[in-house]
Amino acid sequence: MNPYQSPILMVDSVVMQLANDALQVLLIKRANQPFQGMYALPGGYIVAGETTVSSHERILRSKAGIEKQLLRLVEQLYTFDTVAGDPRGHGVSVTYMGLGLDIIPTFGGETQQPEFFAVNALPQLAYDHAEIIAYAHERLKSKVNYTNAVYALLPVYFTLTQLQTAYEAILCRPLDKRNFRKKFLSLDLIHETNEYQRDGAHRPARLFCFNSARLERSPRSFD
Amino acid sequence: MNPYQSPILMVDSVVMQLANDALQVLLIKRANQPFQGMYALPGGYIVAGETTVSSHERILRSKAGIEKQLLRLVEQLYTFDTVAGDPRGHGVSVTYMGLGLDIIPTFGGETQQPEFFAVNALPQLAYDHAEIIAYAHERLKSKVNYTNAVYALLPVYFTLTQLQTAYEAILCRPLDKRNFRKKFLSLDLIHETNEYQRDGAHRPARLFCFNSARLERSPRSFD
DNA sequence: GCAAAAGTGTTCCAGATACACCCATGA
DNA sequence: TCATGGGTGTATCTGGAACACTTTTGC
Known part of the structure; x- marks a missing residue:
């Protein structure tokens, strides 16, 4: 050529x-x-x-x-x-x-x-x-780590476990459940709803929702 | 057109x-x-x-x-x-x-x-x-913040004050001298030399040198 | 009542911040 | 001796990491 x-x-x-x-x-x-x-x-x-x-x-x-x-x-x-x-x-x-x-x-x-x-x-x-x-x-x-980008990979309503699983899949490492929730909730990227997901013989999981369906930068970084 | x-x-x-x-x-x-x-x-x-x-x-x-x-x-x-x-x-x-x-x-x-x-x-x-x-x-x-990129803006041998001034010019904000030195030295991106810069009626400044003249990612972030 | 996932707090440690004085030199 | 920039240490605070049990449900 x-x-x-x-x-x-x-x-x-x-x-x-x-x-x-x-x-x-x-x-x-x-x-x-x-x-x-x-x-x-x-x-x-x-x-x-x-x-x-x-x-x-x-x-x-x-x-x-x-x-x-x-x-x-x-x-x-x-x-x-x-x-x-x-x-x-x-x-x-x-x-x-x-x-x-x-x-x-x-x-x-x-x-x-x-x-x-x-x-x-x-x-x-x-x-x-x-x-x-x-x-x-x-x-x-x-x-x-510093944006709400996962919103694009999750349904509009999601449980914290789904969110954590998404992070674990992306980051390729396990995360601590309590620390993950505390940390992520403090970022003010998501808010809870009054809906619950019932899907089996266990306690229902509260559904959450992103505040924005556009890319937002979180003031603090995640990890 | x-x-x-x-x-x-x-x-x-x-x-x-x-x-x-x-x-x-x-x-x-x-x-x-x-x-x-x-x-x-x-x-x-x-x-x-x-x-x-x-x-x-x-x-x-x-x-x-x-x-x-x-x-x-x-x-x-x-x-x-x-x-x-x-x-x-x-x-x-x-x-x-x-x-x-x-x-x-x-x-x-x-x-x-x-x-x-x-x-x-x-x-x-x-x-x-x-x-x-x-x-x-x-x-x-x-x-x-997470690389040695400033090496490209500084001479091979430089003082810590020059380094700090470079960071302040790039980040557009003043930095604390003691914290800057402590932090930057802990990143293991530079090493001291036995040379000093004498340029006026004051104590000479020790010259430092980057470990690498290629872009390196520091394991920890700077700020 | 049991299996299965949801939900929740505290302790500890490391790194960030704030801050002020002595040192070495040239004039 | 004085003016100038070089150099140094500590106390406090905040955020990260580690860690285990109770709750709610369906079967």
């Missing part, structure tokens, strides 16, 4: 959600060369008239059937120069992270069935996508 | 250094429309065969006579879609922050003389460059 052409503009997307007490990331098995048969992040070229944001939305819709409303938080991660390892040659890839809940990817017509994989049990990945996912995971770990 | 063309790839650069106990940023007075006569960050188009990194280096060299070795720390900031306020139309701008010391910008041939301005006393800026500078400043504020 001619090394003296303008860089190609691409977008790659790290879509994450929680399932089975684990943080999962959306991957697509590549149908074509290069990296045929390996898994990759959904991504594609920016076409005429698109911003990176609108391109990101189009790519998720066309490759995984994910409408933009499903992603409750979208954040730009980093822009990579992909000169070396990328067989397509010289390109610039803008990466975004999208967080949601109960996302069911569908066959987009252009690709094989997209699937979610636990971030701790990824298959072999094409390009440098393993690093991009690791970067997204790090970003999320640090974001949940 | 035709809204249905591919986005133009650009690079903008926030070059910062310390002078007169203030954090300064490099600006160029625009010679041409749009925003003729206003100040702007050095920036330009990515041309054939360039990565964003090499484009950044070329633009600083050609517009401000700054060689890449002068920037002791370069970090990518964010990639902006510049659809709205930008009269050039639809573009994507990758922004970098570069930190250095004793940088003397020179006329690059293509532009008017570049100058450093204190970040707290900026002139009116073209495009959304005021926001980009604010973003860079925020990034730097948070970076110096």
